[in-house]
Amino acid sequence: MTVTLADVAARAQVSPATVSRVLNGNYPVAAATRERVLRAVDELDYVLNGPASALAAATSDLVGILVNDIADPFFGIMASAIQAEIGGPGGRAGGERLAVVCNTGGSPERELTYLTLLQRQRAAAVVLTGGAVEDAPHAAAVAAKLRKLADAGTRVVLCGRPPAPDTEAIALTFDNRGGARALTDHLIGLGHRRLGYIAGPEERTTTRHRLEGHRAALAAAGIEDDPRRTVHGRYDRRSGHEATLELLRRDPSLTAIVAANDSVALGACAALRESGLRIPEDVSVAGFDDLPFSIDAVPSLTTVRLPLAEAGARAGRIAMGREEPPLGGIASVRGELMVRGSSGVPRG
Amino acid sequence: MTVTLADVAARAQVSPATVSRVLNGNYPVAAATRERVLRAVDELDYVLNGPASALAAATSDLVGILVNDIADPFFGIMASAIQAEIGGPGGRAGGERLAVVCNTGGSPERELTYLTLLQRQRAAAVVLTGGAVEDAPHAAAVAAKLRKLADAGTRVVLCGRPPAPDTEAIALTFDNRGGARALTDHLIGLGHRRLGYIAGPEERTTTRHRLEGHRAALAAAGIEDDPRRTVHGRYDRRSGHEATLELLRRDPSLTAIVAANDSVALGACAALRESGLRIPEDVSVAGFDDLPFSIDAVPSLTTVRLPLAEAGARAGRIAMGREEPPLGGIASVRGELMVRGSSGVPRG
DNA sequence: GATCGCGCAGCAAGCGCTTTCTGCATCGAC
DNA sequence: GTCGATGCAGAAAGCGCTTGCTGCGCGATC
Incomplete structure (x- = not known):
């Protein structure tokens, strides 16, 4: 047949x-x-017959890409860049490889299960994107999995994710701390003293790093870090909307709101407008990531640009062995402060 | 070992x-x-060992999802919904399946190559999302591939894509024509008579269908369809920006601009603002798809909501054989007109 | 007590490909 | 003219798993 x-x-x-x-x-x-x-x-x-040749040759041409949320452009952009380099059809690489984009939904269990599934498929390489969960047992489990994958000959690359200790995984991490520091420094420089911060989910490394950068900036300026000025939520606009209302309730005199990322910032903008506050005259807003839509916000969003596509491309090349990994297997990728219309001098 | x-x-x-x-x-x-x-x-x-069992059992647990642009939330949302139903880890399905999201970049060749790659992997199912290219030879080639996949036992589902004749593929298509018609009807109802239209790439079915709906509305209202009021471009904001400037150059008296999708509409908004025009006082703007960011635009975007997640979920279930396909293998999914701030009564 | 049925485990034959090793020409060199 | 290279093709042994069939031991049946 x-x-x-x-x-x-x-x-x-x-x-x-x-x-x-x-x-x-x-x-x-x-x-x-x-x-x-x-x-x-x-x-x-x-x-x-792919399976047959994979079995006989003991290797496959599958490459796994793990993302937290495929519907989020943050991950979409990285995934796209990685895949372009993986050399799927149309890529420069000769051998055609199938990029497998796996949506973990931010769940540690699913992350682990996908890793197992990829191990089962004898994937040629695996790229994990986005922040990790800060949970010791889980981190250990992931590290163990990554070690096993590496043992089986699968190249492992982390893109926009902190290094995994005791692992051969190459890590391209974003300097979230530095970016957040620069962002809050900018706002403080404009004269802001009462800044609200909308953080991401508690347990994520990205959340913590950005928050640390923010706090470092506050500390450097001698501004007391009132814990009531920080609210945690998810990385989406809805969460930004709710958190902003909460922050405003706690302290109506805020002059700036720093959001965990651009989507959250957009939600914050909406909430501010609904509350009758102007941006940036009454309250300045800042995001993070500089996703494509940020420039179209009105006013356009002050944010930190992360070179998502570049980092993804590099991760992809490293995963394919077409680029030397950074020294020590770890590289920090810096963001760039983008000052735009949503931040200004505080009123009064 | x-x-x-x-x-x-x-x-x-x-x-x-x-x-x-x-x-x-x-x-x-x-x-x-x-x-x-x-x-x-x-x-x-x-x-x-995945390949070994796939070989022995002559089936695999891979499910392919083809998208035009993974960095575009339009596809991200569908892919996410499909995947959730595919029953990857955490899904309701018992057997764990690996969802393979393939980024065609809108290229017909890559589409074909990916299909071959999936055939090679003996994929359990394949879901193709988004509009197809209107090129007879290519359409025939794809149809042939789909037939071959079906013969090999792979279930094929089209989501947001026109039916593929002579194929066993189940099609869930979006009623782009109807949506576009409703949108332009709305603008005409507000009193607009000089509407610019920013269409997508010429060769895409989605482009044509939306354009046809728009023209049908014009015709029904007895408005002459001046070809100079239509400009083609890509489905991104940049294209919307450029096209808007071009439309304005051709006819500065336009009172409304209908865009191929929301991203394009945002670009149009930016261009209008740069040109010193207010929305909607001077020019109304309408988008299509109702992606999450559309509601955060200022003013919020009048658009047609497409039930991306619902359609994706349904496609996923059908692909897994957990839901009966629609009668005749074809279902049309309607959009819903969302009237928001970006459309208003024309000046004068 | 012999027979049948049934529930469960093992045997062994592949699934379709890769790859090592072997073999046969052909060619150049001495 | 002979011998060793050299270049190319074939034979065959798996790769690790699934599954149809066989077989065994037990309780139920007559």
């Missing part, structure tokens, strides 16, 4: 071995023979 | 066959034996 290597071999009047070699192109085959085989492949419309 | 089924069998003192049956759970195994096997699996930290 389905065409197999043997069928092609029969048609081309060669042995299966030869067909395999023509298809994999890593062994000398006479031009005439190759020609004949290729023609037979074409005529029979033969498609290689 | 790596643990195999045989190792587990040895440790549990049973035959490999029994281990396999315990793992697949589709054959009676005595409780005590099962217990013993499971313990051995655990102790040896055994991970099934």
